Every structure is written in structure tokens, then in C-alpha cells.
């Protein structure tokens with residue numbers, strides 16, 4: 314049995330991992346939310362690791378409110394950078410495999426082809442900036458077997474995300490305006506959760522490795538919203554708008570498609586299209 318600690322377990326990825334855990338009987342998972350284990354408290358984390366003989370940490374804890382991060386850079390930095398640095402130090406000291414999740418928002422969105430792991434980063438907002446600082450801190454400490462997995466547009470039926478926001482807006486509005494000039498790929502949190510558990514036995518790297526993971530294909534947020542409406546048979550009128558007409562002070566990348574070849578080839582995984590995976594997710598609504 315491999316003992317795994319999942320931090321931020323009440324978030325959408327943590328919750329997705331909890332939902333699929335029973336399919337991986339070789340893992341003994343400890344799911345810890347912010348109240349049980351605050352990642353900004355290194356002593357508590359270290360004690361937990363040693364007491365429970367933890368061999369792998371999946372760090373799902375993060376400051377993810379992109380709008381609020383603009384005014385709360387200090388707190389976002391504590392969680393997305395300083396805490397990651399401490400997790401890296403603890404992982405190195407105790408020989409723990411650290412899987413850290415990062416974001417497409419580390420890129421500036423000026424590329425015209427899917428971003429490679431080696432492409433230059435240049436975050437456009439504070440959230441992306443603090444996520445990049447977390448990546449850099451982890452790379453500097455460089456514990457063996459550590460991974461940075463960048464993902465994009467994560468969603469599930471649990472928690473705060475674009476799909477749940479749209480489902481709520483569709484119910485209460487005749488028209489919803491959605492930006493059509495930002496493109497990327499949605500990622501079903503359940504797919505990512507399965508991938509994380511699948512790759513754990515095959516992790517073997519001396520230096521920190523970065524991988525990209527999202528569902529296949531590309532869409533704009535507008536097209537994503539349209540597909541959510543189609544699948545759920547919503548009659549809400551979805552209107553495309555440009556980013557400048559959306560009321561937000563945050564700059565988001567215009568294009569943040571991630572190239573997932575490295576992940577697929579290294580770990581021999583298949584990836585579903587964003588449309589098929591979205592259907593799988595939304596079909597669960599009827600079964601709830």
C-alpha cells in the first residue's frame with residue numbers, strides 16, 4: 314500500500330480524487346481539507362507526513378479566485394508559492410513524491426500553437442503570477458520525483474467553476490453573455506483525478522518534470538457555454554462578446570491551449586475530447 318496525502322481535499326480536484334479513489338485499491342489516501350491541514354503551516358504538514366508514512370503528496374490546495382487575487386496577492390502568494398516551497402522542502406527531506414498542480418494562466422496567450430512544457434511563461438494576472446512563482450520555487454528545491462502538472466479550465470459538478478456558474482446563470486436568465494475571444498481547453502476534474510492515480514506508480518524522475526494535461530480539442534468560453542446549454546437542453550440565449558466587453562479587471566490569456574503529447578507519450582494515456590468528457594460529467598446530473 315502506498316500512503317498518499319491529498320491537500321485541499323474540499324476543492325474540486327480534491328473532491329474528484331476522493332470520488333475515484335475506490336478504483337485504486339493499492340493506494341491508501343488521506344484526504345485533508347484546509348481545516349485539517351493548512352499547507353501554509355509546514356510543521357503540521359511535516360508531522361502528518363512522518364506520522365502517517367506518506368509517500369506521495371498531491372497538492373490540490375490553492376488560492377484559485379482569479380478576480381480576488383488581484384487585490385489579495387499576499388495571501389495568494391502564501392498559498393500558491395510559499396506553501397509550495399515548503400511542501401517541496403519537506404518532500405525532499407522525507408523522500409516524498411510531490412505532485413503539484415499548476416495552470417495555463419502562467420502563459421500570456423500570445424501563442425498560435427498549443428503550449429509546450431518548455432515554452433516561455435509570462436502570466437498576465439496575479440493568480441497566474443503566483444502559480445508561476447510556486448512552480449519556480451518547486452523547481453529550485455528540486456525534490457526527486459516531483460511533478461508539476463499544468464491544467465486548464467478545470468470543472469466538475471462540485472465547487473466553483475465555469476460549468477456550475479453557467480448552469481446557475483442559465484436557470485435564472487434568458488440571456489447570458491460569454492467571451493468568445495479567449496480559447497483553450499476545458500478539463501474534466503474526474504479525468505485529471507484518474508490520470509493522477511494512474512501515473513503515480515510510473516513516476517521516476519531525478520529533476521522536477523512539467524507535464525500539460527487538459528481534455529482534447531479547443532474552444533472559446535462562448536463555445537464551452539453553448540455546449541453546456543446543448544447537453545443540458547437549456548433554452549437560454551448565449552451571446553458572444555469580446556473580452557473588453559466583459560466586466561473584469563483581470564487580463565486572461567487569449568489562447569491557452571496546452572500541448573499534452575508529453576503526458577500521453579510518457580504515461581501511455583488516452584485523453585477524451587472536451588465535448589465527450591463534458592457529456593459524461595453533465596449526464597451525471599440526471600443520475601443525482
Ligand SMILES: NC(=O)C1=CN([C@@H]2O[C@H](COP(=O)(O)OP(=O)(O)OC[C@H]3O[C@@H](n4cnc5c(N)ncnc54)[C@H](OP(=O)(O)O)[C@@H]3O)[C@@H](O)[C@H]2O)C=CC1
Nearest residue numbers: 321323324325326347351352374375377414416464466467
Ligand atoms: N479551477 C481551475 O479552473 C483550474 C485550477 N488549476 C489548479 O488546479 C488545482 C486544483 O484546483 P481546484 O480544485 O479547482 O481549486 P479549488 O479552489 O476548488 O480548491 C482548492 C482548495 O484548496 C483549499 N485551500 C486554500 N488554502 C489552503 C490552505 N492554506 N491549506 C489547505 N487548503 C487550502 C481551498 O479551501 P477554501 O476554498 O476554503 O479556501 C479549496 O478547498 C489548483 O492548484 C489550481 O491552481 C489549474 C487550472 C485550472
Ligand SMILES: Cc1cn([C@H]2C[C@H](O)[C@@H](COP(=O)(O)OP(=O)(O)O[C@H]3O[C@@H](C)C(=O)[C@@H](O)[C@H]3O)O2)c(=O)[nH]c1=O
Nearest residue numbers: 377379416417465466467474475478490491492534559
Ligand atoms: C461568469 C461569466 C464568465 N465569463 C468569462 C470570464 C472569463 O473570461 C471566462 C471564464 O470565467 P471564470 O470566472 O470561470 O474564469 P477563471 O476563474 O479565470 O477560470 C480560470 O480559473 C483558474 C483557477 C485557472 O487556472 C484557469 O485555467 C481558468 O479555469 O468566461 C463570461 O464571459 N460571462 C460570464 O457570465
